[in-house]
Amino acid sequence: MKNLRRRIFLLAFFPLSMSLGGTARAQVRPGGKSVGILSNGITANFMVGPRWSVGAQVQRQSGVWVYGLRQRRFFNPGAPRTNFFFALEENLVTFDVDDIQGRGWTAGASVGLIHFITPRLALEIDAGPAYLDLAESTGEVANRGLEFVANAGIGWYWGGR
């Protein structure tokens, strides 16, 4: 069911992106903005300089909410199709799994790339370690440690100089 929804979304999104793309260049640019689907959630990003973007994200899994910030530093902004970046991510977390509630935070670093498949539509992927610190609501049980997280998604880019 999930795969079907993704296919429908992509089929609808590609022509839309192509039609809106016009003569726009396929690259990240200062002042540019993007929204997209990333892994289990949504993300919005804004270029705050020639190399840095800041963004917010919300992710969800059954019983889990993750909401936080992302910062990306692009190695080759302005490149015609593929842009590589280093990213930092900080999130707050709430969970309710099997009637046990808790909260916590995560912080991660990753490297990845954005690859434009149309002038405005890009596939995104990144991967790296993330530190997770979770605690059950009474504080009786905590869980901390490193996990390896990969993100994959699709973003729509507009604006910028």
Place this chain on the structure above:
Amino acid sequence: MRRALLATAVLALGGGAWALHLGTARAVKKRAAEVSRERTAQLMDPWNAPLGARIQGATLHDGWRDLRELPTPVNVSGGWTDSVMVTRDGRRLYYGYARYDFWQFYLSVSTPTGGGVQLVPTGPSRPGMTGDAFKIFQADLTSQGWAQTFHPVNGDPSLSEASAAVNLNEDLLVFSRFPTGLPRAVYYSSKTAAGWSTPAAVPDVNSACDDDNGFVVGDLQSGTTFYFESTRVDNAATSCGSAHRLFRTHFPPSGPPTPIEPVPGLAGGDDAQPFVSPDQQEIYFTSVRNGFYGVFTADRQGNGDYGNIRPVVTGTTAPPYSGRLVLMGEANIARVPQGELMYLMCGIAESESGGYPTDVRLAVCVARRP
């Protein structure tokens, strides 16, 4: 660009040391599930079962400590919760509950004023109750705390049924039934694949001498020893006295039970409410002896008699009484990896008057011995 790709590949390969998660939320879910499992195990651990307020005015002996009330749903405001029993693993409680106000009943019996026995409903109806009389409830330890259910051996709502106790295998249950006032009678029910059997009177035990608070060791297949309290003055209950004593009889897998006998070694007190360990090496009971009232214990000696009788829990015996432990009894012991848990009934004076405790409320409570 190549360096970035190389770094991605290195990190991806490094990721082999951990599980790879698509999205932070999936990584969080994995860790949250671990937290949930650990917390659930913690909550399901009888040693960490939910606790209420610490009980003041109690003196604990023999290594026991930290006497505390249990929270709801086991204890409720009002009514009369009594006769707690804990299974050996500490995961299940049995207790009786009537809507009647304990203190009004107690006063009307202990200091009669001519108004008769006062049975005044003040407590809420627990789930399954259709009357006000005593009924047996079971509480199972879950990750959400104690989960209470109405026990299927309960019969006619007008009958009082309480003082339930199960054997180690939890397939044989004994309890007291008082049809219309005293005397009480002891009944049993066995558990089969079809559920609990229709209760029947424990054979060759019941008399006119208030036989009550039965406790059973063993099982129907290999034989059981049945302990109980009674006011009978002799083994055959030819007449009844005022003091209680502990008696026992053994039911072999087939054939008649052994003659009823006093539990050996316990003479000299007014003894009631026995708990016996599965190996019968330990006995706990409520007693008034040598000028002391409280919960006592004794160990089985080489000759089979119980000896080394000593107090376990005693209460406040001089003012101030308010907020302090003044009644206690019905101790049962669970053994868990961290130590032992003693569940018992605690009577806490809400106030005092004329140098005496008043408005005593009964609550299920627990102490521990690491």
